[in-house]
Amino acid sequence: MTTSTSMVGKIVENVTHPLRAVRAVRRRSLMVGSGMNRRAMIGTSLSVVAAVMSAGSPALAQGAGRMDEAATRYGRVRGKREDGIVKFLGVPYAAPPLGELRFKAPKPPRSWSGVRDAVSFPNPAFQAAGGEMGPTGNGRMPAPSEDCLYLNIWTPAADCERRPVMFYNHGGGYMIGSGSATGQDGTHLARLYDVVVVESNHRLGMLGYLFLGDLAGGDYAANQGMLDILAALRWTRENIENFGGDPDNIMVWGESGGGAKTAAIYTMPDAVSLFHKASIESAAPLRLPTREGATARARRTLELLGLTTSDIPQLHEIPAGRLLEIQQSEAANGVAPWGDPDPLPGFGAFVDGAIIPRHPFAEGVASFSAGKPLMCGTCRDETVFFSLFEPPDIFRIDEAGLRRELSRTYQGAELDQIIRTFHTSRPDATPAQLYFAITTSPIWRDAIKIAEAKVAQRAAPVFMYQLAYKNPTVVPGTDFPIGSPHASDINLKFANTDKNLDFFLYADQSPGRLATARHMSALWAGFARKGRPTATDVPRWPAYTLKDRATMWLDAECEIITDPDKDERLFWENRA
Template identity: 50%
Template sequence: MSFVNPDRRTLFLGLGGALAAPALARAQADSPVATTARGRLRGLRERGVCVFRGIPYAGPVSGRDRRFKAPPPAPSWTGVRDATHLGAPAIQPVGGPGAEPPPSEDCLFLNIWTPAADGAQRPVMFYSHGGGFTVGSGGRAYQDGANLAREQDVVVVASNHRLGLFGYLYLGHLLGPEYEGNQGLQDLVAALAWVKENISAFGGDPDNVMIFGESGGGGKTACLYAMPGAAPYFNKASIESPIGPEDRTPEEATDSARRLMKALGLTDPRQLLDAPAAALLGYQTGGDAQLTPGAQNRSRPQADDSRAFWPFIDGRILPEVPFKTGAPLVSADKPLIIGGCRDEAVFFFLFGDKSVFRLDDAGLHERLKRVLGPGSDDWTAAFRRTRPTATPSQLFMAILTATPWRAHAVRIAETKAAQARASVYSYILNYASPARVPGTDFAMGSPHASDIAMKFDNVDAAAPGGGFGADSSEARRRCARNMSTLWGSFAHTGRPAAPGQPAWPAYTLPGRETLLIDAECRVESDPEGEERRFWQARPDAEQIRY
């Protein structure tokens, strides 16, 4: 029989406890826990920040009783819920990367990156992903919020929300007022309300929230900026390369629902509540969507219905087309950043016919005529005057960046400046990437979506926001640090600034001050003056589609 001296045993246990304590502390530090109004969450510590993924900010939105309605309240739970994995993205035509779960109707999850879940009062940066109103998610690597949160001492939040037909099919005129419509936008408001209630547990200040987004996310941010339901939940905004929404009425949205029913061979709109998700997505994408023998053979939406499942102007949830006739009064006192990329159009031709990057004069004429119609030669002449050394392909990209991208951004800046209630800051991402469009000698420049990696300081992340020709130059890294710092400082104070860069003045109608963001930024007054005057004389400049 062995015997352990009590003193030695005490010493042994004491040493064991001492040795175990650092390991336990490390484990706790690597598995941060935050307490929300609905229950406790366990996240991860990675890349110098605490990350919480797949947090439900609202309840299920699938099934006969919930589909196409406003999001219900978030569920509660007991114990500690695992928040280390991404939640499902919205149903959409293309799948995401392997790190994400399969798309699902029940997609109302958000992700949080924070320096510490410590109860501090850091600014909150609430991001709406791009992809029009039909694709994307808040879990893509190029918009990972770790670097932004760590470097700028902010809390970054990104959500999944309903997209396409599931987010914007309107049944209010067919099934009654509980089907309010614009449910994808209502999801974003629910996510912002969740942030207001819970973000202090993640080290965020619920009274200092910045909303921002690019492309479709810029359109969503513009909608939020105009929505009374969102107004209590944010203090400032950045709208980046925005698209949509358009001036669609409830009647037009109802017509889209009727066309869907006809294509599926349905006679009762309540049948849409039980229709297989795959069939609904098939209609949206133009695939085989027939459900009954009486269905039309052609299920693709009509050409004039191509944006049928985007937001519509319902008069209450989204009462107006943001910035169409003026800046939204509901956000008059909230400062705004607005701008886009110098070479937006390049992105939209990266994945198709590369001959557009090798145009001659005849090819330029033919291509522009397809998009701009009989007035295309006027555009060419105007842009040749301002860009006399540009190649035909460079002119093509410049014109299709001006219309609609720059035209839309300038109008937003003008209307906000004219309102004269809060500052608006105009920018162009001016970084000229030397990387070539694959298979061509055409320089990439700053295409649409290249700003995502810049804002998040993720220039090493995968495409589309981080790749763009694998340009890993020091100049690109400096540009990314400048842009992420400008956005971070705006989140803190409402005034964007970056050390070593010129002061960014507010946009005024006399001066049209615009920051050209680059490795070394500069301020210009009305940088596209002659071109701007040309496109503003053409009432259709923001309606171009390609």
């Protein structure tokens, strides 16, 4: 069977037309089952991230509170105390990547005298404005900008107490997103669990991943967006003790595109000393595109800009808005397929041979990350998310409709086998539920492959989970409950369930959902603290092994499931 990742790739960068993008995702969602690169799946989910990120914030106190100060290597910063913690917002970790620094590795920030205010959210990376960003958003963040290399810190106190540090990578498929998004606000995690939360903004899209190193002389970087994250991690290692964090106990974690970034960090030699454990959530990037593909993408970008390789210095002068137009139009017109082994990948992390020397998990786990515990898992109903913003036809399909939709990817005896397998595994499921189960299961399949690779390393443990809470909120215009779709974990693991409920995905305020949030946030904080996810009122979570494949079933009442959906797992194994 041939892969269809290039079809999905046509959607990933189309952030100016989110509804059209999501409709296209639904039409292509079955491509997941045909071996598509997981990064494509990750990116598509957040074409509508503005709605997701604007939902479910902590209750923010009105008015300014007491100001607290902390020292960094570059100067002192002043944060604000509110909601029972201290927030340092917009702390520079690198120099603005402007002018001649565009497409280059990040440089250290300039030192300053006096005390710098760090009380407002910084500019998100350059991208299409909307949602929470800029004058057309809800006002939480300023407009996107190239001057974006800042991070936010939520801490119980800037007191040198050496608390666990939770360094979160925001989602958005390398294309959109922000370390200031409401749903992932670190206030509740910091206050409830006595941890320090750090989130960075970093270059995205063309500005973060256009690779010119093989087309021009000079010091053009590969994976400059990942180098930004590396610089933010290094800053955290060097300075976080002054903010109440432990530089010797740093967890990196992220969901969707942020999970892909976390997997890349797990594979970067220069990050080895900068973190100690990781969690890869709703993402399973076994492979990344190649250096050759990134170079081919750069050549195509130059053509669209009307430039040759000798004109590369002009890229420093082209307005960022023009680069964004090219980035988006290329995706919209279908000339930038995304996938592996497709020779023309989209903008995102790739195997360059040095910064990222290998694929994350397709050929085992990097030896230098052997001692780092890992969490990995998915939401139970990931692909439901991709159909939430289009006419609800798919939620009403009958058996014939199920076969019709699946036939976009599977044919003949294989189509019969997959339908029969999932009917047997889930005998009470409706045709629509089977459709989403079948299109979600490859994500879980590849998460299992990550866990198996970590088990085979025989070093640090790996812990597997599924978010299984069945959110009863129905898709508008249907009687279909959304269950646990992609991105539904964000607010839960950050314990952000009390405000900004304008997006129906987060409207459920039932005791069951609130209990799930308590369990999930406590487990993640427990993993940050000890390298083993522990929490009160939750069963002991054993490490994953090939013998019992123990998996935490995250719900209002958590339980450990042995080898969940075994027949479905075996179906994928036998198909490989």
